[in-house]
Amino acid sequence: MDELDGRLLALLHDEPRVGVLEASRRLGVARGTVQARLDRLEARGVVTGWGPELDPAALGHPVTAFLSLEIRQAASGSGAEHGGHDAVAAHLATIPEVLEAHTTTGAGDLLVRVVARSNTDLQRVIDAVVASDAVVRCSTTIALATQVPYRTLPLAMAAGRSSGPAAGR
Missing domain, CATH: 1.10.10.10 (Winged helix-like DNA-binding domain superfamily/Winged helix DNA-binding domain)
Structure with a gap:
């Protein structure tokens, strides 16, 4: 850069x-x-x-929430369907309201960003997420407002400034 x-x-x-x-x-x-x-x-x-770039709110999903999932770890030599990150990720990928999921450190194993049509609809989305036998526990945080939207341009601009004109040559 x-x-x-x-x-x-x-x-x-x-x-x-x-x-x-x-x-x-x-x-x-x-x-x-x-x-x-x-x-x-x-x-x-x-x-x-x-x-x-699509706006979930404009698509009728104005509620954003973050789910911290504790998952059952796959036993050594057992099939992925009984637990583990891969099994949960495959399950999450089938739920349209799941926008992204990240493996994390700390109390939760996965952090999942979801959207819903309303707070009532959020319960349906959470129920779909926890329907996997591999999900042991779910903790939910509802986003009230977006203070800094997802962005990467400032990072790219800083990388361009720090690497100088000879970068990439």
Whole structure:
């Protein structure tokens, strides 16, 4: 990452539909430079997708909650269906309201972000999550407001500033 990569990512963040030619014009570099930078950022896994960002609230799911799950650990040599992270992850992947799940340290084994249509509907989502025999306990925290939404651009901009103009060459 360098300063040009950061400027390119900022432009794409602000205007995701801008084309390579227009990006090159706005950044003052050749079209081939922009395309090569994008290809490199994708190959390195910095850019992971080009799809639209969706708002769960606009899709009718304004309630966000975080579930901390304690899971039954798979016994050595036993099938994954009896417990463990993989079994629970496979189960969670079948529930549309599960937006993400992360293995964690501490009291819980998995932290799961879910959405629901209402607080009453949240109970249905939680019931679906804990329907797995591998889930031993669930603790729920309802988000009241989003103070800082999920973001990565500030991180990319800081990486571009810290690595200098010779980065990636």
